[in-house]
Amino acid sequence: MKLTDLNTYGGIGANSLLVEIGKFTLLIDAGLNPKATGLDGVPNFSLIRDRHIDFAILTHCHLDHLGAFPIFLREHPETDVLMSQPSHSLAERMLHNSVNVMKRQREEQYIPEYPLFTHTEVEQISTRFLPLIFGQSKKIRIEDDELELTFFPSGHIPGAAGIEITHKHRSIFFTGDVLFDKQMILPGAKFPRRDYDTIVMETTHGATPKLKERSREGEVERLILTINKVIQREGSILIPVFALGRMQEVLTILQKALKTGAIPKCPVFGAGLGMDIANYFDQIARKTGLVKFNRNVIKDLKLQNLPRKLQPGRDVSTAGIYVLGSGMMIERTPSYNMAASLLAHHHNAICFVGYCDPDTPGGKLLETKTGQTFLFESLDYQTPVRAEIEKFDLSGHAIREDLLEFAIQANPRAVVLTHGDQPARDWFIDSFLMEAPNIQVTDPTPLQTFQI
Ligand SMILES: [Zn+2]
Ligand SMILES: [Zn+2]
Structure with missing residues (x-):
């Protein structure tokens, strides 16, 4: 088997992996790098432009896996994309939203190449998205060669699949x-x-040490306690979330806590794509039973829209819980703008619940201590950090020990590391060396084909 990582800058970004096995050439994921702008965020498709790609696979609908498919499919009219049933319900919606965001960025940030694709293109390519039921194998033939493909639920977000x-x-x-x-x-x-011959694995949390005393339930409790404390001191809580997955999870946690009286009644605000995704999750729950989500959450929480005018440094007029995208507080998003309003005031809190890339504003804020200055670059505003900054381990990614254990029990000949920063990958390289030195571990150099 030959593999080529098409994610030009490595790390987590424009995730896309070319796989050549027997007579088959396939592509797994075609993502956009959320930290890059314009064409710089697209995987390096020039390497495969003249190649016939037999089929592609989408692992899940986060844009760092899905966002560049319209560009890939434009260059490869011969290729269809296989994905899980829930992903099939979500992919088109996510891509249409991406067109809207890029159009806005074109105006606000003068990025002439945006949008990288249009609503019409998204509509057209969506007919080439093919659903595959979890656990049901699909045989694909080319001449005398055959390959079998099976999707398994990978937790993470609804629809996410291991292949x-x-x-x-x-x-x-x-x-x-x-x-x-x-x-x-x-x-x-x-x-x-x-047993597997080869495991190709994500490594997101490779550099995050396990905190023994922390469990997911414990982290939910700690979040609720923090919210209580902030409400009592009449402050506001910002919870930055990914629109797809984390937002619906956090809203469900809040709904439960309000119902049981674990947090007092207070205004809850939500905005953006995540609200619409909630409707999709509701449908997926009813159709497939693969998600436990009910859109009544929004009614139960009496979820309100975001106040229109936010000014950096000026506290919000209504104290409450603000559940806003983006999860990593990327510039010019509701969570970024809200943080600029809340950060200068002691009684507020910003509660991160998911993974934050160290290069994003969210990652940088987590590294900034109370009293130090934080710069909101695109707002041209800086302030000392006075609000409480907390991190809760409710990430959609496995702790590194679980991943290591899964890989080792599969008794593989080879392991390939993907989807992680260098320190994260290094931890896995060292850990395999210590715990299973017979396994050949590869940390692929982007754009270089290697044989496994
Ligand atoms: Zn993801
Ligand atoms: Zn990802």
Whole structure:
């Protein structure tokens, strides 16, 4: 098997992996790098422009996996994309939203190449998205060669899949983005426990040490306690969330806490794509039973829209809980603007609940101590950090020990590391060396083809 990581800058970003096995050439994911602008955020498709790609796979609908598919499919009219049923319900909606965001960025940030694709293109390519039911194998033939493909739920977000590919005597497993723990709205990953020849795995939390005393339930409790404390001192709480997955999880946590009286009645605000995704989750829950989510959450919380005018440094007029995208507080998003309003005031709190890339404003704020200055670059505003900054481990990604354990129990000949910063990958390289030195571990150099 040959693999080529098309994610030009490595790390987590424009995730896309070319796989060549037997007579098959396939692409797993085609994402946009959320930290890059314009064409710089697209995987390096020039390497495969003249190649015939037999089929593509989408592991899940986060844009760092899905966002560049319209560009890839424009260059490859021969290729269809296989994805899980829930992803099939969500992909088109996510891409249309991406067009809207890019159009806005074109105006606000003068990025002439935006949008990278249009609503019409999204509509057209969506007919080439093919759903595959979890656990049902699909055989694909080319001449005398055959390959078998099976999707397994990977936790993470609704629809997210780990992919098993069997070719001749050889089985390979791609974890995709994975969470083994169960979430409020989603069961944990259900991966086969068996031997694999090769495991291709994500490494997001490789540099995050396990905090023994912390469990997911414990973290939910700690979040609720923090919210209580801030409400009592009449401050506001900002919870930055990814629109797809984390937002619906947090809203469900709040709904439960309000119902049981664990937090007092208070205004809850939500905005953006996540609200619409809630409707999709509701439908997926009713159609497939793969998600535990009900859109009544929004009614129960009496969820309100964001106040129109926000000014950096000026506290919000209505104290409450603000559940806003983006999760990493990317510039010019509701969570970024809200943080600029709240950060200078002692009684407020910003509660991060998911993964924050260290290069994003969210990642940088987590590194800033109370009293130090934080700069909101695109707002041209800086302030000492006075609000309480907290981090809760409710990430959609597995802790590193769980991933290591999964990989080692599969008794593989080889492991390939993807979807992680260098320190995260380094931890896995060292850990495999210590715990399973027979496994050949590869940390791919972007754009270089290697044989496994
Ligand atoms: Zn993801
Ligand atoms: Zn990802």
